[in-house]
Amino acid sequence: MASQERSMPFIKNLASSDRKIRTSALSSLHAFLSARQVASALTPLEVLKLWKGLYYALWMCDRAIPQQNLCNELADLVYVLPRDAVATWLRGFWATMAREWTGIDVLRMEKFLLLVRRVVGAGFKWMRKGSGNGGGGSAKKGKEGSGWDASKVDELVGLLGEWPFALEDEARIEQTTGEEEGQITQKIPAGLRLHVLDIWVDEAEKAGLLEDDDEEAKEVLQRISDQIDALEEETTSPAVRVRSKESLADDRLPGNRKPAGEAEEEEEDQDKEGAQGGTGDWGGFDD
Numbered sequence: 178m179a180s181q182e183r184s185m186p187f188i189k190n191l192a193s194s195d196r197k198i199r200t201s202a203l204s205s206l207h208a209f210l211s212a213r214q215v216a217s218a219l220t221p222l223e224v225l226k227l228w229k230g231l232y233y234a235l236w237m238c239d240r241a242i243p244q245q246n247l248c249n250e251l252a253d254l255v256y257v258l259p260r261d262a263v264a265t266w267l268r269g270f271w272a273t274m275a276r277e278w279t280g281i282d283v284l285r286m287e288k289f290l291l292l293v294r295r296v297v298g299a300g301f302k303w304m305r306k307g308s309g310n311g312g313g314g315s316a317k318k319g320k321e322g323s324g325w326d327a328s329k330v331d332e333l334v335g336l337l338g339e340w341p342f343a344l345e346d347e348a349r350i351e352q353t354t355g356e357e358e359g360q361i362t363q364k365i366p367a368g369l370r371l372h373v374l375d376i377w378v379d380e381a382e383k384a385g386l387l388e389d390d391d392e393e394a395k396e397v398l399q400r401i402s403d404q405i406d407a408l409e410e411e412t413t414s415p416a417v418r419v420r421s422k423e424s425l426a427d428d429r430l431p432g433n434r435k436p437a438g439e440a441e442e443e444e445e446d447q448d449k450e451g452a453q454g455g456t457g458d459w460g461g462f463d464d
Contacts (some may be wrong), residue, residue: 185209185223191230192237199234203250206231213259221373223267232273235288237428244288252295256309263303270296271340272350278366284446293369294376300336301384304329304397323333325393334400340365340374342404344411374420378427385431395431402430 187209190202193256206227210216219227231251238244255263274293281289302308306324340348347362381401386394402425409421426433 190231193235216262217259228269228273248295252299278369292387298380338404374424
């Protein structure tokens with residue numbers, strides 16, 4: 178552990194107020210994570226330290242375009258990491274977001290909402306066969322293959338059930354230090370849950386999970402929907418319960434799609450109502 182930390186001197190520089198230092202540190206991290214033997218040996222505690230540095234790197238990042246670029250770069254690290262290190266890496270991400278979420282001020286919240294969206298989207302795309310980190314950890318996304326990798330699906334869906342869609346209010350984090358092992362509990366903020374419920378269908382659509390003729394994708398969607406359905410039943414938060422129900426009612430999900438003819442009739446009815454209503458001005462009571 179100590180030797181591993183000495184090989185990661187860039188951690189503190191990830192949170193530097195100097196943009197050039199942060200950029201250099203991110204490049205060092207990219208190279209560090211590309212090394213299969215090094216990245217695969219990262220402990221959960223080391224991953225948490227790395228994500229804490231990345232959290233503050235985004236915290237210090239100003240202006241919209243640099244923030245968007247950084248969110249994209251951080252999300253795409255799943256394609257850089259060796260295959261067997263991705264689950265630990267994403268678990269560290271969720272643990273960090275859960276820990277820091279309530280301390281994010283309103284002026285900075287937007288960029289962290291974007292980061293969560295990008296990581297969720299990257300995770301969905303990562304589940305595809307041939308979606309990177311198949312040959313020692315390439316810095317580029319692999320060419321998307323057809324179908325979905327069952328083991329990746331199990332890990333990604335499991336992480337969603339462990340964090341944003343967890344039935345319990347707290348999640349457990351492994352804290353391994355040397356020969357000592359232990360767990361700490363981390364409360365999962367309702368705000369984080371609500372955001373993921375808001376955006377998961379959007380990102381699933383972008384990843385190709387909503388294709389009509391993809392039976393494997395439908396199975397993945399059903400597993401995620403079952404988690405959200407259980408969350409709706411078990412949560413003690415009224416807001417999470419409502420948002421879960423709304424999420425499952427999204428018209429883009431396979432079971433909610435209306436036949437083309439019925440959808441067209443609804444549009445025609447709405448158009449007629451609009452035409453009959455005119456400008457919508459009230460002309461007073463009839464005599």
